[in-house]
Structures are given as C-alpha cells and as structure tokens.
Amino acid sequence: MTIKRGVSLYSFQEEYFLRKMSLEDILATVAKLGIQGVEIIPDQMIPGYPVITDEFAKRWHGWMDKYGLTPVCIDMFLDWNKFKGRVMSDDERRDSITRDILNANKLGCTVIRVIHDVSPAILEPLAPIAEKNNVKLALEIHAPSYYTSPLEQELMAMFDRVKSPYLCFTLDLGVFCKKLPRVVVQRFVRDGMKQEIADYLETAYNDGTLPHDNELGKRSSNLGDIVLSMGGREQDVMLAYMGTHMIYADSSVLPQYIPYTSHIHGKFYEMLPDYTEYSVPYDEFMPILLKGGYDGYIDSEYEGNRWIQDAFEVDSTEQVRRHHVMLKRLLGEA
Amino acid sequence: MYDKYLIVGEVFKNVEQGGQVTGFQLGLRLPYYRGVVLSLVGEMVIKVDGEQVPVGDMSVTVGGKTLPVSQLENEPVAKWEFGEVGILTVKKPGGLKPGEHKVEFSQHMLISYVPTGFWGHDEKTLHLAA
Numbered sequence: 001m002t003i004k005r006g007v008s009l010y011s012f013q014e015e016y017f018l019r020k021m022s023l024e025d026i027l028a029t030v031a032k033l034g035i036q037g038v039e040i041i042p043d044q045m046i047p048g049y050p051v052i053t054d055e056f057a058k059r060w061h062g063w064m065d066k067y068g069l070t071p072v073c074i075d076m077f078l079d080w081n082k083f084k085g086r087v088m089s090d091d092e093r094r095d096s097i098t099r100d101i102l103n104a105n106k107l108g109c110t111v112i113r114v115i116h117d118v119s120p121a122i123l124e125p126l127a128p129i130a131e132k133n134n135v136k137l138a139l140e141i142h143a144p145s146y147y148t149s150p151l152e153q154e155l156m157a158m159f160d161r162v163k164s165p166y167l168c169f170t171l172d173l174g175v176f177c178k179k180l181p182r183v184v185v186q187r188f189v190r191d192g193m194k195q196e197i198a199d200y201l202e203t204a205y206n207d208g209t210l211p212h213d214n215e216l217g218k219r220s221s222n223l224g225d226i227v228l229s230m231g232g233r234e235q236d237v238m239l240a241y242m243g244t245h246m247i248y249a250d251s252s253v254l255p256q257y258i259p260y261t262s263h264i265h266g267k268f269y270e271m272l273p274d275y276t277e278y279s280v281p282y283d284e285f286m287p288i289l290l291k292g293g294y295d296g297y298i299d300s301e302y303e304g305n306r307w308i309q310d311a312f313e314v315d316s317t318e319q320v321r322r323h324h325v326m327l328k329r330l331l332g333e334a
Numbered sequence: 335m336y337d338k339y340l341i342v343g344e345v346f347k348n349v350e351q352g353g354q355v356t357g358f359q360l361g362l363r364l365p366y367y368r369g370v371v372l373s374l375v376g377e378m379v380i381k382v383d384g385e386q387v388p389v390g391d392m393s394v395t396v397g398g399k400t401l402p403v404s405q406l407e408n409e410p411v412a413k414w415e416f417g418e419v420g421i422l423t424v425k426k427p428g429g430l431k432p433g434e435h436k437v438e439f440s441q442h443m444l445i446s447y448v449p450t451g452f453w454g455h456d457e458k459t460l461h462l463a464a
Contacts, residue, residue, distance in 0.1 A: 017417035043368035082410040306335040
C-alpha cells in the first residue's frame, strides 16, 4: 500500500492553450519536477480524440520512456448532447466509454476518471471490458457532491453488489475546501462584483452558512436570490455559482470509503510560497488517507489558473512544484 | 474561462475574392478547457462597432474545414481543438474600413454536465491595416 505522486496535465492547460508549451515540453517539465505519474485529458491535449493514431501512441510511449514517466489516468467526458435534437441512448453512452477504455489501454493508463454524471446502470455492464483491458472506471466525486450524496450512494450499492475492483471512485480533494480560495474572491471583484457581495460570499462560505446543495449539477435556489437582493447583477449570480461550488466535507468518514477509491485528484487553487495551499487543508486529510491505506496516485490538479489569468501571468510549473514539495512532506518523502 | 484570449487580433483583415473585398476575418478561441465537437459550440454573438453580425453571414474554419456557423450544430465529429485559433469569416461586401474597430464576442458552450451551459466573453479594439 503506497500513495504515489502524479500530475494531471490539466494543471498546465494555460501554457498549452497559449502554445507556450507543447505536450512534450510539459512532460519534460513533469520529469524535471521529479513527478512519476501522468494523467491526461485526451480532449485537451490529444488532437483528434477519440481517435488515437498508432503514430501518436508510439510517440506517447516514447516520451514515457525518454522522461521516465508512468501513464496513470485519462479523464473522459460523455458528450451525450452532441447529436442535434436528441440525447445519446444508453448503448451509445456505453460505446463512448468503451472507446475510452480501449484508448486508455493504448496509452498504458490503468485508470479512467469517469465524469460524475454517469449512472450506475451505464457503468455496471462495462466491468468485464474494463477488467479485460486492465482499466479501472473511477467515477469522480467532485464538489459539491461527496460520498454521501445520492448518486454516489447508489454507486456504492452497485459496487457492493458487483464487487469488481474495476468499478470505483476518483476522489477530487476540492471536497475539502475549508476556505473560499482568495483567488476566486479577488476575481469576483475584478469582474465588477460589489465588494460587499464578494465579502458576503467569502464569509458565508467560510463559516458554512452559504446555501448550496450537495449534488453536482443542481443549483441552490436561493444563492442567486441572495446575490440579487444585495444589488448583484445577473453575471454576479453566475460568478457566485461558478466560484462557490466547493465544499468542506467531513474527512473523518473517509476510512470507510477508501477501499472504493482508486484514484485521487489533488485539487488546488493557490500554492503559497511556504508550500501550503491557501484553501484546501492537506494537513488535515492526508494522515487519514495514509492511515486508511489509500493505495494509488494523487495527481495534482491546479485550478487556480482560470481565476487569475485575466490579470496575472499564470506559472503552472511553479504551482505544481510547490504542490509536490507539500505532498512529499506529507507523505514522509522529504 | 480564457475570456481575455478569445479574440485573436493578429488575423484581423479584409478578405478578397476575384478582386472584390467580400468581407473580413478574425481569429477566435473557445472559452473552455478541452477541445469539443462543433455541435457543442453554441450560440456565437459577434458585434463589430456595436452592430451584431447576422449568423447567416458567418462561417468558421477549424482543423482545415470551413462550415457556416449555422451548421455547427449538425457536426458531431469534427472538432475545435483546445486553444485552437479558429478563423471566423464574415460576409460583408466592401469589408471594413481601415483603422480601429471595436469587436465584441460572446460564445455559449453547450457542455453536458453544466445544466445551462456557460458563456465566455471578450471584447477588444482591433486595428485593421490599410
């Protein structure tokens, strides 16, 4: 049982978007930072996905060898609304995920981060093909949902019944966001939100009184009303929803869910110069993951870029470097 | 997200066909963190000097393929890649006058896991060379 360190290349999206770094540049940087595991969103950095050409696969494995990296995970999406005038059938959804399974295998990855809105009925029949390709289907628990949310509880029941190690969870550590990231609050104000509304959102989030639901994709009905009643604009309502969906979940219940968890996203918004995260208290839950025997990767997922890119130069490499200095300390590697 | 990078001014120019100026072009990126098939590219609103461009006058070139903007919803395979600068061509006989133009761009993204999708917005003053 060990916790291994990796990084989702999502963390470097700013530099890739602006074509300041190529995929190979990013992989070389990951190696230089002493990080072993690699996770990729194929739709982000593999043009033409879901087609993975043999030529690309060869280059990919060449990079893994050259830089001494281990492919770990791909992050899949299910664009069930892509056909005009209808939604995908269950069979089409399974076909789409099956293609991801084969692609993950082709890239040497052993986990797929499954997007959160995939039902147990879609996933269950995919266990055999996942097993055949040695790819775990790890549905993401992402704020504001948690293990205890309705869909996740349905999945737990299915996992208990099927008992396949290939059906499991990815945990996004953004569920343990103790303080609203200040990069978010500062952006609210730069985008024209009245200071008192931004202050209210920050204070109410931090003291746990901000209204929100515990299911991803559903919206608290009265958060918007509160923002409007304080003189906010429609775009402030949108900002409030986009910026405050994090939760500070109860990490003490983690031990019972660790056996169902095969992958972790090390979400962070702002790594400080002292190698702590401004809003996510890694010191609180890392000992629980260690003691509870979590066996898998924690892949850094830097998400501060989108909140600062309007006004500041994003330095993803430095943010990821600091994150791994912290992880090493908490894992006793330092 | 990526709002301030959405309008790419470097390719802002009038276009000619058969010796006639038929319209103008500018570069656009999508406000999202992955590449998507074109049917997920929702409503596209472009205003130049305050005047909205009719949807029927716009076409977009991505991945070497050109489609009328009104047809994007029918394309569930071809993609607009992450960070890719698409070329928007606007039909406008005579084109735009040289000099400064205010360009506003709003883009709706139809992303399945976001209940109502979301919008990105950018506006820039661009200079059209004589």
